[in-house]
Amino acid sequence: MLFTKLLIPTLKENPSEADVVSHKLLMRAGFIRKLTSGVYSYLPLGLMTLRKIERIVREEMNAAGAQEVLLPMVQPADLWAESGRLQKYGPELLRFKDRHGRESCLGPTHEEVITDLVRNNIHSYRGLPVNLYQIQTKFRDEIRPRFGLMRGREFIMKDAYSFDATEAGADAAYEAMNKAYHQIFSRCGLQFRAVEADTGTIGGSFSHEFMVLADTGEDTIVICRQCSYAANLEKAACSAAPLSERREEKPLSKIETPGKRKVDAVCDFLKIAPQNLLKTMVYIADGRPVAVLLRGDHEVQTVKLKNMLGANEVELASDQECFDATGVPTGYLGPIGLKIPVVADLTVTTMQNFTTGANEKNFHYLNANLGRDFTVEKTADLRMITTTDHCPLCGGELELPRGIEVGHIFKLGTAYSEALNAKFLDSNGQEQPFIMGCYGIGVSRVMAAAIEQNHDKDGIVFPLPIAPFQVIILNLGFTDDAITTAATDLYQSLREKGIDTLLDDRDERPGSKFKDADLLGIPFRVTIGKRFSADGIVEIRDRKHGEITEVPFAEAREMLTKMLTEAII
């Protein structure tokens, strides 16, 4: 394509609204423009990269035996009521009424629609297994969209759904997707890890997230330095170091701790380590208060708590809610004599003679002990893992790098098929619910994640497979017909070879062309200018390494073809 024929509105300065590097560069390089919060237009270059990612996704999905469909974005609320998610999904589901007053919503995901489609059209095990996917715009009314394409409200997603007759078949479908995802993200040129994940609102029994490693990622993941263990924070299992020896339980005593509310303040005041303090956090779980006990230096992992309680919504109580529930000001709460349900993190069972709030303003207890002084309803792993923890598989050291979630695969089981009464007849003529799996890729997010991972001070450094163009030719001799002719000839011959080439034919000074070429991140840049006039030489520069290869004009095409082939392998 010709630069002058494309809408590529590059910016010299970072837009004030952008904070993360992918957002800044996508705006500056003219890939996207914002319409409103969390909603973006894709300009020609942005769309080209998107299409390249989609193409890789399609090829791998098709190779894995999935079939492409396209499902509606506007969905009847009734269908969501059937699965129970009309209530459960919350305000993220954008709801509206049509002119007849029918309740509708914009699809944030498509389990309901696909299950409805399959239940109406597949009635026998003979029609199984089947895996259907689509690439489509999704809408989720996020509480807080941010970081450009990283967390938009409207975004492009590939979602696939598998339907199987047997558990073994469902496992195979999951494994096929797991493989396809590894292929897809590798082909996109990304550094990523698949991590064990919590199943969240979608429900189901087993899941992995595909995380692109980048410091600016919104999520923290847990990776073992020794073995292959990888999980996200919600899932990462914390073990409680067993008691080395049981010490003698000392008598409980109460001590005045005037104005000492925070863990640090109490510890300083009493000259104890936070490991010897038990802290009590009050949460509101589906409207009811619950006290959560933790060691002083630990933090609650809300998702673990939610799962333990089997609650839909769990939120830290405000100071007021806390006082209303317990009659004690926050800072002096403790389990002894507390009137609300109490649950504890596993580590608490290994603590002895610890300090804790006395449920009385300005007082704490010393030498409290679980069992003797109070009991709890349940104990479970409820805390956030840290780098001082050890790998639950091999005991090795852990790392907690940041990541961007670009894909997620779930084994759903029969949660949706049962809710929506989607059944088939098995070979014995028995009715069975479909066993399902669902598999998502944030296509537009992949573009942002790729940039987070591949950029430098001059701009984007695209991995070749997803760059909008493979080669950019700079015509630096705008007034020189020989140069212009050479640039145009090379451009034509590369295009004939099927190489995606952009010819910078603008009447701009060289400096601007160099800057823009760097900003756009096109992997190979061919400069035709002075050196061509003097010696018939053109320069090929590798965007990533900055290496310059000088070749005679006549050999440029062959050299580029060779470099592109090598770069792909």
Place this chain on the structure above:
RNA sequence: CGGGAUGUGGCUCAGUCUGGUAGAGCACUUGCUUCGGGAGUAAGGGGUCGGAGGUUCGAAUCCUCUCAUCCCGACCA
């Protein structure tokens, strides 16, 4: 939803505290010079300062309300 910040030509910002009728740089148009890492020069076009109301002789500037955007938190297939 809680906390913080910002809205002034297309973009980045100054001017607001201390009211006096709108500026700079970039971008854009035209001419001349220039042409290998975001040129120089001259002449131009474009904004009633997010919106509404109020105070005042006079409001970008002060007051009230409102809308939008961004950041932190909670949240998140």
